[in-house]
Amino acid sequence: MLEGKAVVVTGAGRGIGRDIALMMASKGAKVVVNDLGGAADGAGADASPAEEVVNEIKAAGGEAVANFGNVAKIEDANAMYEQSMDEFGTIDVIVNNAGILRDVIFHKMTEAEWDSVIDVHLKGSFNMAQAVAKQFKMQASGCFINFTSTSGLIGNFGQANYSAAKMGIVGLSKSLALDMARFNVRSNCIAPFAWSRLIGTIPAKTEAEKARVERIKEMTPAKIAPLCVALADPTCDTTGQIFCVRNNEIFLMSQPRPIRSVHRSEGWTPETVRDHALPAMKASFFDLERSGDVFTWDPI
Template sequence: MVTGAGGGIGRDIALSAAAQGAKVVVNDIGASLSGDGLDAGPAQQVVDEIRAAGGEAVASTDSVSEPHTAQQIVTAALDTFGRIDGIVNNAGILRDRFFHKMSDQEWDAVIRVHLYGGYYVSRAAAPHFKAQESGAYVHMTSTSGLIGNYGQANYSAAKLGIAALSKSIALDMQKFNVRSNCIAPFAWSRMTGSVPAETPEEKQRVERFKQMTPAKIAPLAVTLMSDASKVNGQIFAVRNNEIILMSQPRPVRSVHRSEGWTPETVLEHALPALEASFFDLERSGDVFCWDPV
């Protein structure tokens, strides 16, 4: 089951999974990038492509953003194919705005689709995975959340939350042989079409993005859903032909004072001692600054 599979990354994952023999639920409400409008066409078009190539697929146009409709997506898999074995939580929208200008509605809409949607869909499948003692989740996170980006407080918060959700699922369900991993995809799609391209540096970054097609993400996503993969609780990035294992937060450095701390000693001792290990205020493009290969 692939959400947001009517185009871009989700479409290529659905096509690749079907080519490997999977029976696929292609889920997409057919909305615009901002979440407006509904159209059953995109999901059905991908289903038609899969069937034309000899595969099996069914379309779902239910939203991930409400628990009862997320349940209906899982039900579509059960009713059509009799079971569910893998889920790619890929559905998403953007409402980019600088934090100090962001409206409550812009915050809520993005959190609801990405983070709530990932939870609702995952939770709906969990009893079936538990009962059959198998299953795999692949969640789409983003370096906007893992590292940072301008004008995306809503998206970044949701995507970092997804990484934590995935880790919690991996921990809670490992005893049932259920796995959960994340991918931070670099690919030119509707979701990256709003990347700023005003300065020469930004324009150069966009040109690098355009080299990275959605099809590059599919091999890792399909592999992580496969029974042949035993990987669990990891965060990957895919950047053109690179597969990157991302770090997860761990202690970097510590200071200790046997008598405890006061605001004065924190200022005089702790912060200066830790300062050499502080992280720079970076955005995704500062860290991934080399050309894709």
């Protein structure tokens, strides 16, 4: 499916990114395996995770190179583009998977905790897209696969930084799809359910919470990779969509559209909005739900 194509997978040393890199390579892609090698909160650096994935790809007969750049730095993103061109002579797919978590209830969240998560997820996705956009335009082909989260699409406690970043990525992905469609460039989002060291930070104190975590552990990172490879296939024309993968289920997620309207011929005052408009629409209001409140059934 991907013979002769070059793919950059960020955060590919572990978890979801690792399995994406391995499956991309198994389908013929040449892979830049990027991973800073930091902890779940982004601290530190370790070259071994990326190198191990590269060695695994090569042992299976594939082609891959390691990259240890930080997606939050535009110069590192540019270096990944240059490395792919130098090593493989092409760049065709960007998988924006790299991420960190710094979960904290909002009133205790610091500016540093906000900035660090936004920088890796949202700015990192922008940096990678910006690094290759002109090349994709010139060659009239390319594919972005961006990772969002149901924490942003639906909501979760203690993740204002992460949720905001992940919803921002939805907007970025749609803008990429719109702005670059004329150049045959596609962009889609995936919200994954998969057990990883990041998900391992979920607090589990009650029996119900512990049971939920055990169910999540059944959803391995390898379940995410097939959709990524399918979207990267140059024969695929899908763009501008948001998908969710939960074990053996693939969901197409909704996008914001008007669901209810109210009209007043003489216009609205604050009082009539309060007394008429809001009560009229209340039946269609959304509850304060978390991801787990929406995805309530056991994974298939």
